[in-house]
Amino acid sequence: MKRVLLINPPFNIVKDNYDSSISVGLLSIATYLDFNGVPVKIIDGVRQKNFLEIFKAEVAKSDLICFSVMTMQISQALELSALAKKINPRCQIIWGGAHPTFFPEQTVKHKLIDAVVIGDGEYAILDLAKGRDFKDVKGIAHKQGGAVAVNPPPAPLDPKTMPLFNWRLEPGEILENLSLIPTLTSRGCPHRCTFCINAILKNKWRPRTVEQVLADLQIIKSQPYFKNKKLRFWDENFFVDINRAKAIVDGMALRGLSRPWETTVRANYIGTAMVDDDFLEKMKRSGCYLLSFGAESGSQIVLDKIKKDITPEQIIYAAKQCLKHDIIPQFSFMVGLPGELKSDMKLTLKLIDELVKLSDQVQILGPQAFRPYPGSELYGECVASGWSAPDSLEAWSNLVKNQLNYLQVKNFNWVKHKDFVESMET
Numbered sequence: 001m002k003r004v005l006l007i008n009p010p011f012n013i014v015k016d017n018y019d020s021s022i023s024v025g026l027l028s029i030a031t032y033l034d035f036n037g038v039p040v041k042i043i044d045g046v047r048q049k050n051f052l053e054i055f056k057a058e059v060a061k062s063d064l065i066c067f068s069v070m071t072m073q074i075s076q077a078l079e080l081s082a083l084a085k086k087i088n089p090r091c092q093i094i095w096g097g098a099h100p101t102f103f104p105e106q107t108v109k110h111k112l113i114d115a116v117v118i119g120d121g122e123y124a125i126l127d128l129a130k131g132r133d134f135k136d137v138k139g140i141a142h143k144q145g146g147a148v149a150v151n152p153p154p155a156p157l158d159p160k161t162m163p164l165f166n167w168r169l170e171p172g173e174i175l176e177n178l179s180l181i182p183t184l185t186s187r188g189c190p191h192r193c194t195f196c197i198n199a200i201l202k203n204k205w206r207p208r209t210v211e212q213v214l215a216d217l218q219i220i221k222s223q224p225y226f227k228n229k230k231l232r233f234w235d236e237n238f239f240v241d242i243n244r245a246k247a248i249v250d251g252m253a254l255r256g257l258s259r260p261w262e263t264t265v266r267a268n269y270i271g272t273a274m275v276d277d278d279f280l281e282k283m284k285r286s287g288c289y290l291l292s293f294g295a296e297s298g299s300q301i302v303l304d305k306i307k308k309d310i311t312p313e314q315i316i317y318a319a320k321q322c323l324k325h326d327i328i329p330q331f332s333f334m335v336g337l338p339g340e341l342k343s344d345m346k347l348t349l350k351l352i353d354e355l356v357k358l359s360d361q362v363q364i365l366g367p368q369a370f371r372p373y374p375g376s377e378l379y380g381e382c383v384a385s386g387w388s389a390p391d392s393l394e395a396w397s398n399l400v401k402n403q404l405n406y407l408q409v410k411n412f413n414w415v416k417h418k419d420f421v422e423s424m425e426t
Ligand code: B12
Pocket: 008, 011, 018, 020, 021, 022, 023, 024, 025, 026, 028, 029, 046, 066, 067, 068, 069, 070, 071, 072, 094, 095, 096, 097, 098, 099, 117, 119, 120, 121, 122, 124, 125, 184, 196, 197, 198, 234, 236, 404, 405, 406
């Protein structure tokens, strides 16, 4: 078996408070590799103080050097990839995560990168650790005779077949400092919102069983560093199978696993047979203190265009229901979509105003400017407006230099009222 090093590279901008989560993707891959007998180590440039020293020491003794890369991590991931090849020229450099998944061919063309994993990384990295040839590993892009080859995808990962998170694989200092315990009970989402990574990648909803979730929570309860900490179910959509969600919440109460927790929910689930008063009350009793909603817009035209399948009235109702049960409702908004008019954006401001007037408990995130991902209908409109995505990793890295977020509104050809969008972005 090859030795695997999993790296969360630093972001382009160094900030102190990254304690709300860890790279759950890397923990999941590490857990799966360890379970299958592969020697693996996670290191985190976002959160470990002496990261560079650890990196140099670990690279020297690893065979597969794997980077998890969001767009804002490209510049550091490139620098570290170059350093890794210098320290250990025989190592293989593998990139995975959001950015390489959206741009696999462009990413693997880079001279420092040997292969890119598209989507979930567990199966591909296990195959690579077993020494399989690139051409025989599903779900990767690699170089072949001067060209780029993209292999067919593997069967979708089934979370039910995955081992429980092995927290020992996460650096201890990170767990000590975490302010919010990250956990995951499902992958993907069945909805069709055109701007969203899940809809674009056709990430079908795949759950873990109630027993697995409760076993995960039992382990979390037994770890001293998690004592008295809040928990987040980082699911894209915790509530798809409502009977499963209800059984988890009941199980938490029955087995003494209640603790403050938060997750994401859709506004149109609230008040229906899915998340009714009875369930909201039980959720509150099991510790639910915050529900996070993608509200996106106050304009029905925009909501319809992005296929969000909700209405502003449902958003207001969801807020009222949460407040009734003493749960904080948190809403995120977007502006600057292709075709969005100033009047649409004003409706978003109006809705935000209505929400905050309901209670000072209501939390608003954004509005953030919309950023296009390839493969979506909206991306096509952005390209038609004359915009084009950067054509190399270096160009991406330059574009997001000193940016907290990927891409600046001033470069968005499709946005007509750039000043207005920028003034709304928080
Ligand atoms: C949890 C989360 C976070 C956490 C932790 C992230 C981390 N890596 O440390 C926190 C809260 C810190 C975070 C922060 C941000 N995030 Co975030 N985050 C997420 C979220 C909601 C879930 C990710 C997750 O844990 N999923 C569950 C795990 C199991 O899946 P996964 O991470 O995708 O990992 C799997 C695969 O991607 C793959 N994989 C991942 N890494 C690697 C590496 C290798 C080598 C391989 C082979 C495979 C592989 O295998 C994994 C296991 O199957 C995603 C949305 C999403 N659906 O992906 C956004 C997302 C990743 N975040 C995003 C963004 C933009 C941000 C922020 C920049 C937002 C902001 N403006 O502040 C910040 C970045 C920090 C900063 N500069 O402030 C974007 C990335 C877009 C992009 N183009 O890169 C996403 C996709 C959301 C979106 N907008 O659609 N985030």
